[in-house]
Amino acid sequence: MKKFIIVDDHPLYRKGVSLLIEQRLGLECVGESSTVAEATDMIAKTLPYLAIIDISLQNGSGLDLVSSARTSWPALKILVLSMHDENLYGERAVRSGAKGYVMKHETPERLIDAITDVLAGRLAISDNLRNRLVENISSGLRSSIDPRIALTNRELEIFSLIGKGYGASDIATRLNLSVKTINAHQDRMKNRLGLLTAGELRRLAFDWIAGNI
Structure with missing residues (x-):
């Protein structure tokens, strides 16, 4: 059974998401955390296959956690699940090492589909974000005002x-x-x-x- 952790600063939300994933996908939740430091220790101890990470965490940024976790554990698959609009953070999350981005207002089915894609090695992002990534890579965009x-x-x-x-x-x-x-x-x-x-x-x-x- 594949293991996962969830990193979010709202305990009730963490519990609901972890139960949904366990019931729908048969994965095992081996830990929940609300801070970058706790999450880093948890990953080191449990070596999960998947990490679901929010952007806004206590005493730190989820994007920093994404980047450091991918550097330390390259095989770790990461999905960002956040209240923040994809247009604001989606590209940065992917560039930091996330394999998917889902907003919290989306349906449970959308989350399950995204996790399924990430587990299968596919990028779980919207068509709009995918197109923007392609455009920026092809044009070499590095605008100082963006x-x-x-x-x-x-x-x-x-x-x-x-x-x-x-x-x-x-x-x-x-x-x-x-x-x-x-x-x-x-x-x-x-x-x-x-x-x-x-x-x-x-x-x-x-x-x-x-x-x-």
Whole structure:
């Protein structure tokens, strides 16, 4: 029986997803976690065949976990299951090493189909994301103004929250960081994106979110 783990910061959601997978696919859940550190230890101890990972985790980014896990355990198959829109994070998740991306509002059948694809070695992503990946690879796209490329995983998470109208204090609370740290990230984002003011950063974030959701 193939083993899997699920990494998400909502215990009830973790339990529901793990039961669904066990019942529908006959896989064995060997662990649940809500943090990057716990998940890393869990993978090392249980050596699962599949890891289902959310992007927003306690004290860390799921995308960083995807990248580090794929580096340390190349055979591990990873599916990202997230509330975040695929247009915002799908490409980055795949580039980090995920073999699939499913949004949490999708149906149980869609999740089961995606896991089946990943287990079979197929890429479980939408046609839109697949086309964008092909276009970017063929054109060698590396635009410095595209936040998906210019920003780090943590910066992209903060940038997305700015675009959704959250202030520095709210973002700090959501991500368990200090306001000082959030402001430092915003300064680095301005430099990376060639912006001069916090107002320009907010406008770009608002426009980018509006154009991708």
